[in-house]
Structures are given as structure tokens and as C-alpha cells.
Amino acid sequence: MATTTHSKARRSAAGPDPTPDTTAPDNATRLELYRLQVELRSFEKRAYDLFLQNLVKGTSHLSLGQEAIAAAFGVAMRSDDYTFATYRGHAHTLARGVPMGPVLAELLGRANGLMAGKGGSMHLTSVEHGVMGSYAIIGAHLPIACGAAWSAQYRDSGQVAVAFFGDGTTNIGAFHEALNFAVIWKLPVVFVCENNLWMEYTRTTTITAVEHPAADRASAYGLEPVLVDGNDADAMHHAAVAALSRARAGEGPSMIEALTYRQGGHSRADPGKYRPQQEVDEWLARDPLPRYRARLLDAGVPVAELEAIEEAARQAVERATEEAKAGALPGPELVLTDVWADGGSSWRN
Amino acid sequence: MATTTHSKARRSAAGPDPTPDTTAPDNATRLELYRLQVELRSFEKRAYDLFLQNLVKGTSHLSLGQEAIAAAFGVAMRSDDYTFATYRGHAHTLARGVPMGPVLAELLGRANGLMAGKGGSMHLTSVEHGVMGSYAIIGAHLPIACGAAWSAQYRDSGQVAVAFFGDGTTNIGAFHEALNFAVIWKLPVVFVCENNLWMEYTRTTTITAVEHPAADRASAYGLEPVLVDGNDADAMHHAAVAALSRARAGEGPSMIEALTYRQGGHSRADPGKYRPQQEVDEWLARDPLPRYRARLLDAGVPVAELEAIEEAARQAVERATEEAKAGALPGPELVLTDVWADGGSSWRN
Amino acid sequence: MAELTYREAIARGIAQEMRRDRNVLLLGEDVAEAGGVFKGTVGLLDEFGPVRVRDTPISEQAILGAAMGAAMTGLVPIAEIMFSDFFAVCWDIVVNEIAKSRYMTNGQVSFPLVIRAGNGGGLRFGAQHSQSVENWAMAVPGLKVVVPSNPRDVVGLMAAAVRDPDPVIFLEQKALYSTKGEVPDGEIVDTLGSAKVLRQGGDATIVTLGTMVPRSLAAAEQLALAGVDCTVVDVRSLVPLDTRTILAAVSATGRLFTVEENPRLCGWGAELVSIATEECFFDLDGPPVRITTPHIPLPAADTLEDLAIPSVERIAATVQKAMEK
Amino acid sequence: MAELTYREAIARGIAQEMRRDRNVLLLGEDVAEAGGVFKGTVGLLDEFGPVRVRDTPISEQAILGAAMGAAMTGLVPIAEIMFSDFFAVCWDIVVNEIAKSRYMTNGQVSFPLVIRAGNGGGLRFGAQHSQSVENWAMAVPGLKVVVPSNPRDVVGLMAAAVRDPDPVIFLEQKALYSTKGEVPDGEIVDTLGSAKVLRQGGDATIVTLGTMVPRSLAAAEQLALAGVDCTVVDVRSLVPLDTRTILAAVSATGRLFTVEENPRLCGWGAELVSIATEECFFDLDGPPVRITTPHIPLPAADTLEDLAIPSVERIAATVQKAMEK
Numbered sequence A, B: 001m002a003t004t005t006h007s008k009a010r011r012s013a014a015g016p017d018p019t020p021d022t023t024a025p026d027n028a029t030r031l032e033l034y035r036l037q038v039e040l041r042s043f044e045k046r047a048y049d050l051f052l053q054n055l056v057k058g059t060s061h062l063s064l065g066q067e068a069i070a071a072a073f074g075v076a077m078r079s080d081d082y083t084f085a086t087y088r089g090h091a092h093t094l095a096r097g098v099p100m101g102p103v104l105a106e107l108l109g110r111a112n113g114l115m116a117g118k119g120g121s122m123h124l125t126s127v128e129h130g131v132m133g134s135y136a137i138i139g140a141h142l143p144i145a146c147g148a149a150w151s152a153q154y155r156d157s158g159q160v161a162v163a164f165f166g167d168g169t170t171n172i173g174a175f176h177e178a179l180n181f182a183v184i185w186k187l188p189v190v191f192v193c194e195n196n197l198w199m200e201y202t203r204t205t206t207i208t209a210v211e212h213p214a215a216d217r218a219s220a221y222g223l224e225p226v227l228v229d230g231n232d233a234d235a236m237h238h239a240a241v242a243a244l245s246r247a248r249a250g251e252g253p254s255m256i257e258a259l260t261y262r263q264g265g266h267s268r269a270d271p272g273k274y275r276p277q278q279e280v281d282e283w284l285a286r287d288p289l290p291r292y293r294a295r296l297l298d299a300g301v302p303v304a305e306l307e308a309i310e311e312a313a314r315q316a317v318e319r320a321t322e323e324a325k326a327g328a329l330p331g332p333e334l335v336l337t338d339v340w341a342d343g344g345s346s347w348r349n
Numbered sequence C, D: 001m002a003e004l005t006y007r008e009a010i011a012r013g014i015a016q017e018m019r020r021d022r023n024v025l026l027l028g029e030d031v032a033e034a035g036g037v038f039k040g041t042v043g044l045l046d047e048f049g050p051v052r053v054r055d056t057p058i059s060e061q062a063i064l065g066a067a068m069g070a071a072m073t074g075l076v077p078i079a080e081i082m083f084s085d086f087f088a089v090c091w092d093i094v095v096n097e098i099a100k101s102r103y104m105t106n107g108q109v110s111f112p113l114v115i116r117a118g119n120g121g122g123l124r125f126g127a128q129h130s131q132s133v134e135n136w137a138m139a140v141p142g143l144k145v146v147v148p149s150n151p152r153d154v155v156g157l158m159a160a161a162v163r164d165p166d167p168v169i170f171l172e173q174k175a176l177y178s179t180k181g182e183v184p185d186g187e188i189v190d191t192l193g194s195a196k197v198l199r200q201g202g203d204a205t206i207v208t209l210g211t212m213v214p215r216s217l218a219a220a221e222q223l224a225l226a227g228v229d230c231t232v233v234d235v236r237s238l239v240p241l242d243t244r245t246i247l248a249a250v251s252a253t254g255r256l257f258t259v260e261e262n263p264r265l266c267g268w269g270a271e272l273v274s275i276a277t278e279e280c281f282f283d284l285d286g287p288p289v290r291i292t293t294p295h296i297p298l299p300a301a302d303t304l305e306d307l308a309i310p311s312v313e314r315i316a317a318t319v320q321k322a323m324e325k
Ligand SMILES: Cc1ncc(C[n+]2csc(CCOP(=O)(O)OP(=O)(O)O)c2C)c(N)n1
Pocket: A088, A136, A137, A138, A165, A166, A167, A168, A169, A170, A194, A196, A198, A199, A200, A204, A266, D029, D058, D060, D082, D086, D089
């Protein structure tokens, strides 16, 4: 099922292959991929603006530059599939159809937030959309995704669990346990490593024994290495479809390493100055959005159609911003609720 | 440095290669290897007898059948190298020159035990012999061995840390973290996986994604796969020397997978009935001791010399047994000592 | 009515729930083929088959991650962590993920799961296989914590734990596995958060848990001969905590003694003493006294371990001395 | 005398010790190039170089395993665990290995190491990045636990921790990183196990720690205006615990209030209340009262987090109400 062979992974070390050998998705799918990428981009930019305005309390981690990955899976996944995201989870949450308003309101700590402000930007969850949580302890969600996949397998529901994580996450123990566990139980789970080259402020290759932290480790679990251009929505969509159908067919897990780059800092207002400007420029030149837009125009999609999508996204973000800002602050009654399934938090009689 | 290539590892799946391509050690070394194996074998048999006599309280895990591995490293290691063992650590402790008496006394929970009875059979430690501890939480000692190696590297002492562990241990997170860490810091540490095919009562291949739990994962850390016949003291010695000199030369860590078999149960009085008799018989036929004895005789070593070694071991075990049995029970004064470096356990003034 | 060992009661309790609900699954190391290293799951593979009773790798984070993910998607997993000491290698899944996710998501998910673990000392297994971690779990918001002291309670509390919609840490006392007790026939379902008064006495109240329960009862008999008549309360469930029963028993005698196996600092006994002194201060006739294992790792040798963990003699002597004052 | 922030004091304290002893090394995620995610190690890479100040992978078990192995072979590592919540992914190395090995080996090894971690709430980071885990560590025999409340103590206690031959958990309060305070010039070396009386009052004794110290002092000022004159004690070190200073202060006023940031159950406050009631029972004029965060995971929204963690107002109101009774 590998869209790229391992030797190719080696070759593509210089950077993602400009012309991926993928069969292009149909036009409707491509417009959907574009729409999602534009929406995610617009949302993340707005989230950043609001953070600078000090309206986003705590922290927030943006996916600017990595939207193609979330968009591809958002389009490829079945509505009842499970998403397990990280603290860098805005895009993955929105890509499953969660409306922007409640997500933005959660970032702002409002009562109309997705979790009424109790979770915050790092823990976005919307079970009704299959977003089973965003996890802020590195690696923890990988074994948890195995559990959801095990459940799907036991219930024979045909659902697939998809877990997104970063390059730096491949060095923590939970990664290793989850990969081995998923393979031996042949679980319908897809592990997606978004290799953006950096951890927080440290370059991952400087503390990792192999060049491709996920792909170079696939064989340790009897898996095929899969290395994809994460800034190419078509290539990502192709890889997503392949991995999802493999899982749904009962053929077990896959691991995809998507090569990408975070255009901004790690979190909050981090300017990301620790990164060489040339590297940043190179990757900005590979920005998935203009690239995809150009491809659609080449393919004959009328510019007006793309502009309509862009305008719609702009308006959606505006509406979401108003909705979020209009939200009330969560009240004291929320503090002691929902520790337990009975809705309360009492530990005594 | 691999004594076996990966392809060969594949071939040897049927079982260890009967004629390993190793250059035989000199005669003195071979006699030393034989002496150690005989001593370890005699000790473990006695430990088992004493357990059946209910003199070994708690638990105990024997290395019967795996002696060649401990013996080879015992002979190959420098006196100031570090050993990190597991709960199955009698052999590795004795192989570093720790006298039998205190080890047996520790198993019996006596005041003259190696740790005065405070540690027990699973935690044998003798810092003066370089035995930096036996660890009973699966995998924990692998990162700790990295720390000792880091210390040797920083102090430029030329010491090497060697960590022994089992096949089942390769599936826990700490294994993964330690291997990556050792490689990126180029630490002088040798990881020795004693693949005896079984965890406690479960066959490791049934819950592991690859056939050779250590060798098939070496590449995930940029290491050469090394698969050795763990029941052949010469082959093990060759592999040990290679890995130790590589580490001492500053070339970084190695991981060796030694194919072996525990002839008895996992612990205590476990009869090991979950294992097919044919498998047990096959491996008993590969018992490292008679095999090595025959090889020495073929090489022209006079039988008398071997019998002298065997007799000496018998006597050493007898003396150790008397010494251990004669030990007093540890007194109440020990309970509250040595939590802290000041020798006490007080947490308040 | 049948006489069962504590270990047999584990399998009986699990089987009762697995028969009732096919979504109840069991996973852990050596739980299937081998029937558990403590033989607590013998027969379950045969009755329920390899799909519902599964052996796992030595990957505690994967075991509990799998249980969590399954619980949040409709199943009711019972996960075994062989020795409670091993919670330390998967504590993140327990305390940061399972315990917090319902709250963080404003109630979108819940975790009907049970995590069983062999707990406590007495088997001369040494410091890494003998710990009593009930206080570790009690200190974490979002976890329920149960510790049965006899075979009947094992079955009843197991059923209550499996049926509870929240995560329950179910601690099995290794020192009690071979103890026997009468267990009524038919379905037994207990309730979490109910303590049991096992002995009524007018002079002092001993509040205890797990392996310390039989020891406290034996000590109470010795004390009675010495003229000190004690009430003995088996806490059974640390979270939820039956403060009503416990505080009533404390107020009735005016003296509180807690007997804990966990090490000295920040144990459940400290919590109970603090609750009692804050809420029954004026009912207390003397200082509450905690009887615990000293604040040390457990030694391996039998003679040393017996000196460290509260014994019948130490319990009786401590109460006696305090009551004389 | 210089005015430093709490975060600057971290680097100052570490630098002081690294200059003194070349065997003192620093490791952790983003501690070198980046100077720490909380900027607590800025400048150390430049002064001490990449061999003594090292960035690590996201492998907390490897970080602490490395620290342990180095400590038992002659070095004095200072390891950083970025957020104390992450102790949950490496708890085994802390509690089963580092804390127990000296005892298990009958004193053959010791562990002169320090584990630093950003601790506590107030930054709106949510339930997985805001916990106060001082009680987790205090509950484990073999660990020393220090929590400085101001820049001067950061330097002095850091020096004491590095020079101590036993493992020390050094908790840095995230909410205090940006606070300022006077720090004397030259070498500062404090002693572990010494509490500090920060305010003398005759009516009640407030015992507190870390981020709750400035809040308790502010509450004491409010209470003074309301006619309740409080002694305020900064515990500073949970293990070893300065019971002498604390109990003297409790006996002097006859009333004990503890102010803890950690969740309700089994906190250090419960331990202190239990010690005080057992040892100063007849000096107490009223029930000891614990002021804590409720037994819940911490919510992320600023308004909610502020309601959960003890505030100046809640501290003052609780003491006031209890004193009126
Ligand atoms: C167990 C644990 N250790 C450390 C952290 C702190 N941390 C948060 S994000 C991060 C970097 C993760 O890098 P990567 O996996 O590449 O994901 P990215 O942020 O680049 O998407 C770190 C170290 C954490 N959250 N959990």
C-alpha cells in the first residue's frame, strides 16, 4: 500500500518529491480539499490574531502550513471514523466538520466553547463528529487510538481510528508500544506522523537516530514505510484513502510520514527564530495552498469558483469570531461538574 | 561489527546456526568460559533445590540454559565495566566475580546476604564488582544503563555499560527510548537481548510484530542487526568482544540478540508446562554446557582439567550453601536504614 | 453458599459480568492461556474465548490505552496490570488521560472500565513488587478506588466496578489471594462507596482496608481481652468514600485509629484523620493515631517485611498504649 | 543585592552550582539552545558548553534513566521534566528506581541528582499542563521534595538540592516564573528541611507552599484588618519536613489552616493536619481546616481556573469564617 518505497524515501530526503506518483482525485474531491485547506488556513490566521489581541488565554498551537494533511484525511475519512489529535489539533477538529464558532469560543475560554472552556485549545473534542479528543501529553493518544480501533474491530463496525502526531513524538515509549500493539492485533488504525522537522525549539534529526523518524521505523513493526509530500493535498488524499481502505478491509494498521513544515512558531507568539531563514523560505515556497490553487487552475477550474470558496471561508471566520466573542464567560456552576458520569464531582457521601 | 548479517538472521530462524563463523578464543579463555558456565549452572541448580526446600522466600528466576551469555560477557568485560541485570540476574551477578555465598544468602533472606536481605533475589547488586543492580520492572534498566554509559563518556573512563534483558522486554516503551537515546549520544553501552522465546507464560512471537524482537528492530535506531547463538559460549564471547571494543573505541552502542532457551520455568517452582515438550527437548539437545565440554575435549583439553573445574564448582556451591544457611536472620535495626545517604530514613526533624 | 479463595472469587466476579454483558472484555499479560500469574483469571479464556479474553505484550501503556479507547467507544474493558507497582510505567494513561478526559471534554466521553492490579506486600517480593498504591490513586481526581478484603466482597465489588460508568481502580491484595471465605451463590452486586462495620465496640474505632482488615479484626480480639472494645470498619472503597458510616463510628467512640499498609506520608489514613478532625473535632476524646508501614521502600527478607508492615501485635500494642494515655 | 525574576533565579542557582562542580550536568528537552521553554536555563549553554548542557529527545524515561545512571556513577545531574504533569510518563524511574535503589542495595548506591519540573496552575494550560504534584512525590519513600516560593529561595534551595546526596524533586511554580524578588549577591546555599515563618500572628497559623505563599500572605493582611492576626509559614521543603518549626507555630496559636494548590485528597495538608492533631491535639482550640483546590482536574478557561485554585479571597474568607465559630 506504500505510495512511496523506502529507497524513494531515502531519495526524497532532499525534500518532498515535486511530482508525486499519485492518481489525482476527481474534481469534486479536489474542490473539497481546497475548500477545507482554505478554511483551516483562514481559521488559524484568525486564531493567531486573537492570540496577539490577548483574547486566547493560555496557549495555542497552529497548523499553518500543515493544512493539506488534515484536509486530506477530513475528506477521505468516513463520517463515523475516529480522529485522535494532539494539542496542535484545530485543523484536525475542523476537518471533521466541527463548526468554527465553538472551536474559536473554546480558545477564548467562553461558555459557548466546544467544551464550555473546560478543555481549552489543547483538548478539542467533538464526539458527535468523531473527534475523540486532542491530547497534550506526547504520544499518549497513540495507544488510545488503538483502543478505539480495537472497539471497532470487536463491534465489526468498519470504523477506522486515525491518530495524528509529530516527528518528535516518535521517540517516546508510547509510540513504540502502540505500533507493536496495533500490528499484532491487526487493528484498523492509521498513524499519521506530521514531520514538520521541529519539536518545540529543537530540530528532530538532532535527537533522533534515523533520518525519517516514522518511515525508517516502520519495518520494526513489520509495516511498509510510507513517505508522502504532506504539502500536497492530492498525494496526502491518495495515501489516506489507501491506508483507510486497508484498515477497513481488515488488513491492519498503516503508518504514514507526511513531510511538511509549520510556517509559524511552536505555540503562542513564538516567532520561530531558531530556524534558519533559508529553510523557512524554502518551505514557504512549498506552501500547500497557493500550490494547490495553481494546480486547480491548471486543471481548468474557473478562478471564480476558487474565489467563491475563499470568500465563503473569510465570511465563516468572521461569523465564528463574532459568535465566539459574543460568548459569555463560563460560570462557577461548571467547575464541579462532569468529573463523573453522574455529572458531578463528589467523592464522598 | 555484526557477527551475523540480517539475511543470515532470517535464515537462522529455524534455530541457531550450529557452526558459527567465529574465530575461537584462546585456550585459557575457553577454560575460563567453561569454568564460569559450570559455576553458574551449579549455582542455579542449588538455588532451585533450596527454593523447593522453601528456604528461598519470595521468588527467584533462574538462568538454567542461558549460562553461556552471562559467562561470555563475564569473561569479556573489563573489571570496571558496568553490568545492569534483571530479576533473572543470578548468573550475570556471579559472572562478574561476586562470590556465591552472599548471593545465595540474599536469596535466603539472611543478614550475610549481598544486600543483607533488603533487596532479595530480583535486585542483586554489587557495586564493587561493577554489578550496578538487578532491576525488576521490565525495561527500566535500559535507560539507566545509558546513564552509566553517559557518565563513563563524560569522565572519559573507557568503561562500558552492558544491559541484559529478555525478548518480551523489547515491547515496552523504555526499550525504545533507551535505544534511540544511546545512539544519538553515541554512548558506550551494549544491549544484550536474551531471546529465550518466552515471556512469563506467553510466547513472545505471539505478541510481537517481528520475528526477532531485537535484531529486527536494530535498523529503527540505525544499528546493525546482530543475531548470535546464545548457547555457544565462543560465539557469544566473539560478539561480546566486538561490541565492547566498539563501545570503548567511542563508536557507540550495539544491540545483540542472543538466541537461547530457559530450561526451567519462569520463576519459583513453575514447571513450564505451557511449552511443547518437543521444543523443550530440542533446546535441551542444544544445552550450552555439554556442547562446550565436547568442543573443549575435541580441541584436546584433557578431561581431567574439565573434571577439576566441575569438582571445584561443586565444592564452591557446597561452601556457599553452608555459608548462606549459617547466616543470621536480618535484625530489626536494618528496617529503617539506608533510605537516605546519611544511612537513615527520617523524613522530619 | 460456596467457600472460595480470594483468587477464585476474582474469576467468579469477572465471569458473572462477562456473562451479563458481551461488551465486557478482559485484557492483560498472561491473563488468557495462563489464567493470570496469580491465577485470578483461570477458566475465563475457555468460557469466553480468545476474542474477549486476550493476552497482551509487556506494554502497560498500550494495555491501558486500549482499555481507554475501547471504553470511550462502547465497550467495558477490564484491564489487568499484573502488580500495582507497574502503574508507574503507565501512570500517564491512568491519571492524565482516563481520569481527566471526561472533565476536559465537558462530559462528552465517559470511561466504564476497570483496572485490576495485584497490590501490597507480604509475599517477600521486594520493593518493586510489594507496594500499596491505594493512596497514589486516591490522590488523583477522576478515579474511583476499591480494595476488597474478602472473597465475597471481591465478587460484589467487581460487579459494582464493572457496572459503574466511571473508571475504577480495583486493587487485589496479593497477601489475600489464597485466603478463603464463604461466597453466596447466584449474582452478587455490591455498591461502591459503602464501608462495612465488621465489629462493634464502645471504646475506639479502627478504620482499615484490604490486607489490614483481618489483622485489625484479630488485633481487636486481643484488645477486647485487654479491656479495650473496638469498632472495626472496613473502608472497602476509598473513592467514593463512605464518610457517613466512618464518621458515625468515630463519633460514637471518640477515638480514631487508622491502619494502613501504604507508607506513612499522604496515605488515606491522613485524609481520614483530617476529615474526622475537621468534622468531628468536638467528638474526639483523644488524638487520632495512624498505624502505617514506615516511610520506606519494602525490604524483601521475610523477617524484615514482617517488621515493616503493620502486624496484629503492632496494631494491638499501639491502640492499647494510646488508650492508656 | 539584585532584583531577579523567579525564572532568572533558576539559571542563577544552576550556574552557581555548575561553576562549583564540573560534575554537575544539565539535561532536558529544549534546555540548551532554547534556554528552556520557560526560559529558566537561559545562558547556561553559552557558559558551560554543549557537553554539560544537553538537549534530549522527547523521552522522559530516558532523561531520568540517564540522570539516575549518571548519579550512581559519580556525576550530579540536574534533569528537567518540562511540566510536572509529565512525571506520569516517567514515574517508574522516579518512584521504583531512583527512590528505592539505595534501600534495596543496602546503601551501595546513592543518587545525588535533582529533577526540576514546572509545577502548578494559573497559566490556563488546562488539566494536563497545570497539575500540582507535590503530594505525588511526598507519598513516595526515598524522594526529597522542595518547592521554592520566591527568587531568593530558588537559588538557595537549588544549591541545597544539588549538594544533597539524595534525589531531590525540585518543583518550580509556573505561576511564579515572572515574579520578582531581591536576591543577595554572591553564593547562596540554603538547607533542605527548613520552613520559614514569614509573618507572626497570635490568632491562627496558616501553613502554605509555593504559589499559595504570596496568596496566603495577602490573605493574612486582609484578615489582620478584619481582626484576625495570622502566622504564615512557608513549608518550602515537604521532605525533609520541618515539623519543629511548623508544630511550634501551630501550638502557639492553637489554630491550623493549610493552604494547598494540589487537589483535595491525600495532599500534604492532610499529612500536616494528621501530624498536628496526633502531636498537638491538646494545644488545638478548634478544628484544623484545609483550603485546597477541589478534587477535580483543572479547567482551562481563566475564569474557571481562578475559581478552582485557592484565591486570596477564598483563603481569607475561609479563615475568617472558621475563626468566628
Ligand atoms: C510527554 C511530554 N513531553 C513533553 C511535552 C512538551 N511538548 C509539547 S509539544 C512538544 C514538541 C512535539 O514535537 P512534535 O512531536 O514534532 O510535534 P509538533 O509540535 O511539531 O507538531 C513537546 C516537547 C509534552 N507535551 N508531553
